[in-house]
Amino acid sequence: MSGYRKGRELIVKRFLYVSRRPPHGTIYGHEGLEVIFTGAVFDQMVTVLFLDDGVYQLVKDQDPGALGFKNYALGFRALNELGVQAICASRDDLTARGLSREDLLVDALLLSSFEITDLMENQDTILSF
């Protein structure tokens, strides 16, 4: 793991990106992915977490072409190759929406509420979209 340099010091921080909004209705999801890319290419320790309606962003077979939007969700598949530590989603929030692991376009880590609390408390910075 490299990082950015402050003088001669190497800085690597733990960043958690939290997304709680569904895709396409607003620009938050797409813009959020762009920000995640930025954190990842600067070799920071990046984890991405989908909560509430945010889990809808991970659903496979999205096709917003007829809306004139780019299918940005495919970009989530590139995150592992960019060094993102993990893509996480709330198991409860998936279940509440009738979704399971098979419905997702990435191999997400499904977390319980307790695990999510733990994840959040072990970050330097949390950014929400």
Added chain:
Amino acid sequence: MPSLHTVNKTPFERGSLETCLKLAASGGAVILIEDGVYAAVRDSAGVAMLEARKNDLKFFVLGPDLEARGIKRTRLMNGCHVVDYEGFVALAAEYDRVQSWL
């Protein structure tokens, strides 16, 4: 390693407060800002949610946002501390991280 959580939506508009209170670790604090301040009004549905975590979280409300909305401090639930902008900054510095529930 507690966090300061900010909530800026009413509990009627979005589930931000509910999710925040479900996932916030003990020892943390929640500051209600912007439209989030309505949640602290006594006898409102938001207060029931806050009451459930009042033993292990601290609650703050941003004063200028109360005044802007005509909410008198006497209308707030017990145990909710009103802070000004300086107080908000002090809280942000005091806790390890700030998490925004939008």
